[in-house]
Amino acid sequence: MTLTTGPSPSSAVVPDPTAAVVQDGSLVVAAAPEAAGLQPPTAVLPTARPRLVQLVLRVLLPIALVVLWWWATRPGGWVRPQVLAAPGQVWTTFADLAGSGVLWDNLSASLQRAATGLLIGGTIGLSLGVLTGFAKLGEELLDPTLQMLRTIPFLALGPLFIVWFGIGETPKVVLIAVATAFPLYLNTYAGVRSVDRRSLEAARVFGLSRLALVRRVVVPAALPGLLVGLRVALGVSLLGLIFAEQINTTQGIGYLMTSAMAFFQTDVMVVCILVYALWGLLADLLVRLLEHLLMPWRRTHARTRAGAR
Amino acid sequence: MSGPLAVRISGAEKSFGGRPVLAGVDLDIAAGEFVALLGRSGSGKTTLLRVLLGLEQLDAGAALVPDRRTAVFQEPRLIESTRVLGNVLLGQRPTAARRDAARAALAEVGLEAHAGAWPSTLSGGEAQRVALARALVREPELLLLDEPFAALDALTRLTTQGLVAELCRRHRPAVLLVTHDVEEAILLADRIVVLTDGRMGLDVRIDDPAARRRDHPAFTALRGRLLAELGVPVAA
Known part of the structure; x- marks a missing residue:
């Protein structure tokens, strides 16, 4: 008696006791004496739920x-x-605040502060990260100092910034810039450091200038780390914002919250908290979108492979 | 030796942590000559090649190389974030003419259809062929090959070796192939040099094309001679 090497269409039509047959798409081995005691392999990996x-x-x-x-x-x-x-009350308050434009005015003020701070802090963190990660001189010169400054809780700088920059927009933006610069610096530095040295050598051999090397090889390879830094920075910027907007402000979500506190308006407070939560969620989505857009070579390989053929 | 030189190495010395790796190496390579550099593991073959690429500095001695030199490494070393065509164009201003040249180079290695693919979607052999196209598109006067077939599977190795032989015949760069595979050296090179204890040992020229046929007695004889120089005893 012989075992067939695979299911054949005819064996499904004419049952052959010695052959493997396909039933409902699964392979069923008909009882054959020499296959006694054998069984199909049990699934080792958990199956996905619908x-x-x-x-x-x-x-x-x-x-x-x-x-x-x-x-x-x-x-x-x-x-x-x-x-x-209560949830119903919060919803009504939200509708009121949104309808009267109060929410949007304050939200746009907050967004503007966060964006400006993030832009400044991010640019500084990113540049310093590339500089120290890529150039030995930059690392020796800057990294110890930056690592030292990093340990200062940035919220502790708030009062000092108010003394330095007054009570306008400047101290708030500077606080957010400082808060966001460090996570971006650290992650960019680590990302640049992890760039494959062999690829760098190859690029050097093929005559890439230092600037081109940074732009074409180093930054793309450091992007995953950089985007982790951005994700952290977005979270930290929100934290800085909440702190900054609770002192000397007349606009912003933080101001809305502080003034609600004075009148025990828990509904307004909850609306503000939910706005912050939604903000954080959208920021995360934004980074994921960026990941998708900026790193096309990391997208599902199966698709590009099929497309290339 | 007559004709212009592509490489002149004289009295090259290099040590790592007190251990001499190159101890006075002399080597001339003529323009268009295919030289295979054999040596045991750790004999300084790769160091010598890295010196010629400018990736290592000599402690003493001198190395002269032509202006246009390119390399293929053991691994493809493609830039992950750049598509295949961009990798072939790496370091060049992408003019229309250069793009065409890059496409032609990809066609030569049989990958013109993959110009728009990401490197991570290629197989090992395909990626190495892209690396080869990248090295050839600049029409190098000196092509440095650092065990470029070592990471390939046996079948891909054979076809890629054939491809390299064919392309080098067509473009005639001077080639320095670093390898530890004696048969590969005999099949591809015009001349084989062996690096022993940091110095040039054997230096043989393959004049008889018959010696490249694996079933020819000359092949077996040369193989035995080289292996003996490398310290591998061969059964007669």
């Missing part, structure tokens, strides 16, 4: 939390509105 089930599982906890919030803050619940506003 997408719908995945989605339900993902939203289960957030929905439960909102329900709990709603239940706790209902009239006669355990939490009084002075402590935490």
